[in-house]
Amino acid sequence: MGDKVSIDIPSGFEEISARGPFANLTGPFFRMVNSDNAPATTFGFMPEQQHMNGLGFMHGGMVCTLLDLFMAQAVSERYKRRLVTTNMQIEFLKTLPADHWIEATVSITEVDARNVRAHASLLSRGSECASGNASFRLFRR
Numbered sequence: 001m002g003d004k005v006s007i008d009i010p011s012g013f014e015e016i017s018a019r020g021p022f023a024n025l026t027g028p029f030f031r032m033v034n035s036d037n038a039p040a041t042t043f044g045f046m047p048e049q050q051h052m053n054g055l056g057f058m059h060g061g062m063v064c065t066l067l068d069l070f071m072a073q074a075v076s077e078r079y080k081r082r083l084v085t086t087n088m089q090i091e092f093l094k095t096l097p098a099d100h101w102i103e104a105t106v107s108i109t110e111v112d113a114r115n116v117r118a119h120a121s122l123l124s125r126g127s128e129c130a131s132g133n134a135s136f137r138l139f140r141r
Contacts, residue, residue: 010101013044016073026051026065031073039077043070043104047096058096063122064088066104067132071118074106079116081138086115088134096122096129114138 013030016023023029032042045066053059068085075083096102102124110117115137122130 008101009046010044016043019069019073022065023069026062029066029069029073031077039074041074041106043073043106045102045104047098047100047102049098052098056097058098060092063092063096063130064090064132066102066122067120067130068134070104071106071120071132071134072136074120075108075116075118075136075138078108079138081141083116083136083138086135086137088132090130090132092130094124094127094129096124100124102129109133114140 009030012032014033016027016029016031019029027045030044031040032044034040047058047062051058051062067090068088072083072085102122104120104122106118106120108116108118115135117133117135119133120131121128
């Protein structure tokens with residue numbers, strides 16, 4: 001893997017506990033702690049060299065991973081259920097460089113008994129760099 005950078009995490013964020021082997025390889029990932037202990041809707045990530053493509057900005061697959069992981073985390077926290085992604089659409093708007101904090105905002109847009117739709121935006125350096133919409137199937141309890 002690439003050289004590790006020291007991660008300067010903005011105030012109010014905490015590391016998300018492990019979500020499995022793939023997340024352990026690609027993280028760490030962070031969530032904004034809400035004062036009322038409500039489910040998180042803001043997430044963060046500090047890209048490092050191992051997340052970059054040959055052109056020097058974040059690999060598109062990693063952008064997809066962030067959007068998927070942060071939307072799934074928001075849905076999981078809100079509904080206290082395990083889930084699987086069933087559909088996802090991504091729009092790449094700007095490149096994401098290494099060593100610049102990325103913040104994601106997630107909103108849940110539609111819900112029925114077993115399906116949830118969510119939207120997320122990735123922001124870096126003050127502007128939106130990518131967005132995504134996804135559908136998730138909630139596992140039965």
